[in-house]
Amino acid sequence: MVVPRHWREREHRYRLVATKCKICGRIYFPPRSVCPNCGRKSIGNMEKLQLSGNGTVYTYTIVHSGMNAFKLQKPYILAIIELEEGPRVTGQIVDAEPNEVYIGMPVRMVFRRIRQEGASGIIHYGYKFAPR
Amino acid sequence: MRRVAVIGVGETKYGEHWEKSIRELAVEAGLRALEDAGISSEDLDAIVGGNMSAGSYTGQDHIGALIADFSGIADRHIPAIRVEAACGSGGAAIHVGFNLVASGMYDIVLVGGVEKQTDVGVDMSKEILAGASDREWEAFFGATFPALVAMMAKRYMYEYGDIREQMAMIPVMMHENAMNNPDAHFHRRITVDDVLNSPPIAEPFHLLDVAPVSDGAAAIILAPLDYARKNYDTVVELAGSAVATDYIGMHDRPSLITLAANVHASRKAFRMAGMEVRDLDLLELHDAFSFLPIVTLEDLGLAERGKGASLVEEGILSMDGDLPLSPSGGLKAKGHPVGATGVGQAVEAVWQLRGQAGKRQVPDAEKALIQSIGGTGATIAINLFRREK
Numbered sequence: 001m002v003v004p005r006h007w008r009e010r011e012h013r014y015r016l017v018a019t020k021c022k023i024c025g026r027i028y029f030p031p032r033s034v035c036p037n038c039g040r041k042s043i044g045n046m047e048k049l050q051l052s053g054n055g056t057v058y059t060y061t062i063v064h065s066g067m068n069a070f071k072l073q074k075p076y077i078l079a080i081i082e083l084e085e086g087p088r089v090t091g092q093i094v095d096a097e098p099n100e101v102y103i104g105m106p107v108r109m110v111f112r113r114i115r116q117e118g119a120s121g122i123i124h125y126g127y128k129f130a131p132r
Numbered sequence: 133m134r135r136v137a138v139i140g141v142g143e144t145k146y147g148e149h150w151e152k153s154i155r156e157l158a159v160e161a162g163l164r165a166l167e168d169a170g171i172s173s174e175d176l177d178a179i180v181g182g183n184m185s186a187g188s189y190t191g192q193d194h195i196g197a198l199i200a201d202f203s204g205i206a207d208r209h210i211p212a213i214r215v216e217a218a219c220g221s222g223g224a225a226i227h228v229g230f231n232l233v234a235s236g237m238y239d240i241v242l243v244g245g246v247e248k249q250t251d252v253g254v255d256m257s258k259e260i261l262a263g264a265s266d267r268e269w270e271a272f273f274g275a276t277f278p279a280l281v282a283m284m285a286k287r288y289m290y291e292y293g294d295i296r297e298q299m300a301m302i303p304v305m306m307h308e309n310a311m312n313n314p315d316a317h318f319h320r321r322i323t324v325d326d327v328l329n330s331p332p333i334a335e336p337f338h339l340l341d342v343a344p345v346s347d348g349a350a351a352i353i354l355a356p357l358d359y360a361r362k363n364y365d366t367v368v369e370l371a372g373s374a375v376a377t378d379y380i381g382m383h384d385r386p387s388l389i390t391l392a393a394n395v396h397a398s399r400k401a402f403r404m405a406g407m408e409v410r411d412l413d414l415l416e417l418h419d420a421f422s423f424l425p426i427v428t429l430e431d432l433g434l435a436e437r438g439k440g441a442s443l444v445e446e447g448i449l450s451m452d453g454d455l456p457l458s459p460s461g462g463l464k465a466k467g468h469p470v471g472a473t474g475v476g477q478a479v480e481a482v483w484q485l486r487g488q489a490g491k492r493q494v495p496d497a498e499k500a501l502i503q504s505i506g507g508t509g510a511t512i513a514i515n516l517f518r519r520e521k
Contacts (some may be wrong), residue, residue, distance in 0.1 A: 009268065025358075029380065030269040059287035059388060063279045064332040067262065068255040070274045078279050088383040090270045090280075103290045114273060119412045126273065 053109030140169025222474020223504025223513025341420025
């Protein structure tokens with residue numbers, strides 16, 4: 001893939017920048033340009049919002065058979081995190097053993113390498129989550 | 133709107149077809165359906181094909197025209213269009229075909245489904261299938277398809293308690309049913325212990341909780357109900373057809389213990405057919421993962437919330453129970469050639485309702501439901517079939 005595909009998402013992936021609907025106040029991550037609650041009225045009324053990165057584990061799994069890009073990390077912990085501002089986000093949990101994770105566990109966002117495209121391709125960075 | 137009937141069905145065997153290409157599989161299934169209907173390809177007014185990822189699996193897109201061409205009808209110049217809704221492509225294609233006939237636009241429409249998965253390796257296949265989820269915000273971060281549904285099951289068990297063993301009973305049932313289906317990918321009995329002790333994939337799922345990678349194709353031929361009544365002794369109506377969508381990313385759904393698209397599609401299909409869930413004689417559900425039928429039974433109103441697993445335990449869904457689940461062997465054991473799967477379910481439903489299902493026949497079956505799930509539930513197609521008395 002070419003660089004811009006990843007570059008255009010950088011503030012969301014590197015810093016957890018969400019979008020907030022100025023009309024109803026709902027917060028969305030991943031970012032959206034249309035608010036599902038307000039529909040057409042929200043167009044042009046979605047503003048950026050920096051999330052704190054703190055949340056709790058909503059659900060998780062231990063991945064034993066993953067995609068090739070993640071083969072050196074197996075088994076790894078994948079989770080849906082409920083962030084304190086409301087949105088939920090899918091990401092890996094790191095700095096914890098698989099048997100230490102539980103639903104409700106407090107976590108914080110950390111900036112990590114996510115994957116790379118072969119030996120000489122693009123290295124992708126973004127968020128993972130660690131116990132707090 | 134005109135009422136719609138199925139006048140012909142056919143499918144290939146599901147499995148690893150090293151010797152056959154995607155076009156050969158599709159043509160083989162289509163010809164069987166035509167033969168079954170007693171018509172020829174020149175009689176078709178349109179073709180609709182369900183397929184998830186021919187482009188990624190084989191490098192071949194534009195398969196509508198390709199398959200019409202290699203069916204020998206290029207010089208008829210009829211429309212032939214591919215429908216894609218990930219793993220729900222087959223069910224969605226049936227919905228599109230239904231609408232083409234119901235609207236009066238076309239009379240005889242072939243709805244096909246095909247997937248050729250074994251032209252790439254297993255690792256590549258995982259990447260391709262991950263495209264059924266949100267590529268940028270799920271798959272990118274390491275979410276495989278099994279991992280996503282596993283997180284759904286994990287949350288369900290957090291809310292309702294451990295159903296690990298009941299889930300494992302579903303693949304066991306599917307393998308048992310497939311013993312009597314010559315078209316099935318697997319003909320091998322397994323036990324609950326086999327499932328629980330197979331290698332872990334994404335907890336709570338082990339290898340035998342998960343449907344295989346299969347090649348295969350299936351086809352059904354739709355026509356106005358009046359035409360079917362005039363020309364055939366046994367008439368099976370496609371009585372209700374609905375597709376519903378939901379948030380593609382699981383993280384955006386308010387609840388993970390229901391598939392909202394199940395609820396919406398089934399409600400609509402039942403209303404259209406004038407049928408009720410308690411009328412059904414059999415179900416063909418999308419058991420890509422052992423957990424999915426459990427949540428679906430609850431979404432359809434066959435079990436209370438949190439009680440889907442007890443339906444499995446009580447034996448209601450086995451072949452000698454009140455409501456047999458996937459006599460074909462389901463996705464787990466009949467196989468899961470993604471885009472073909474939903475159409476193959478329709479083939480099974482029609483055979484069952486006509487009384488042509490051989491050793492796996494559900495006695496005197498009259499009404500059947502088939503369900504096709506795209507992604508983790510972002511598209512669900514429900515199609516209802518009814519035999520005329």
